[in-house]
Amino acid sequence: MSNVHTGPQGQSSNGGVGDGAPTLFDQVNTIQDSIATLNANVQQIGDLQKRSLTSTDETYNQHNAARLDDLVNQTRDLTNDIKARVKALESQAPLPGEDTRIRKNQISLVRKKFLEALQNYQKVEYDYREKYKQRVKRQFEIVKPDATQEEIEAVVNDTQAGSQIFAQALSSSTRYGESRAAYREVQDRHNDLQKIERTLGELAQLFNDLSEMVNLQDDNIKEIDTAAQRVEGDMLEGTRQQDKAIDSARRARRMRWICFWITVILLIIVAIIVAVVVTQVVKK
Structure with missing residues (x-):
């Protein structure tokens, strides 16, 4: 069994606990390591999904499904952890003397890589869902070769009507043994479809959360820039007043x-x- 990655949960030791608060670059590098782990997990998820679509060994499929469930759950925890750390990074006040533009660029870079990893994960899940539906379609056509497009869509989308259509087709099929095996496989795989839909829903929510974080960070950067400009203006005014006072004296x-x-x-x-x-x- 391949190793399952969950990614680093703490901060980098470079500039970390022993030496005070970690720097911006320490935190960015740590998040990037977790994103690399996320990409590795997604690659493994895709491999396990491909095997589940091609294997006909029931024992192997059960074992493969357990591994897939475990990896998906750990990857879910990892994506939530990365999101939380990106959000925490964006909410932190810049350190004294820190260039706000460099900070914004670094955070934008790590957020972009996170989004790319999520988009890749989303693509893997979409591809698996479509291939899964194609397999269900072929299994249903074994039971009912003359199925209409409406009947196929009902079965593929796991509607209540689809289950009834499949059961009725099974009862009238002349290929009982093969049809029964196809029906049992489709019933089992409908649980997989529900898991796919859950993962896609969670990824969609992550995209929404990151979009809101982008807007919030832009507002914070504007406030910081405005404050910096105000301080600079106050300093210039103070210098002018001081020059005037010296001249008057x-x-x-x-x-x-x-x-x-x-x-x-x-x-x-x-x-x-x-x-x-x-x-x-x-x-x-």
């Missing part, structure tokens, strides 16, 4: 010196005038 100091020297000159002039007047009075 210099002008006031220059004016005080001018007034001082004017006063000195006036005192000298007054002293000279007084000296001249006193001298003239003494001479008389």
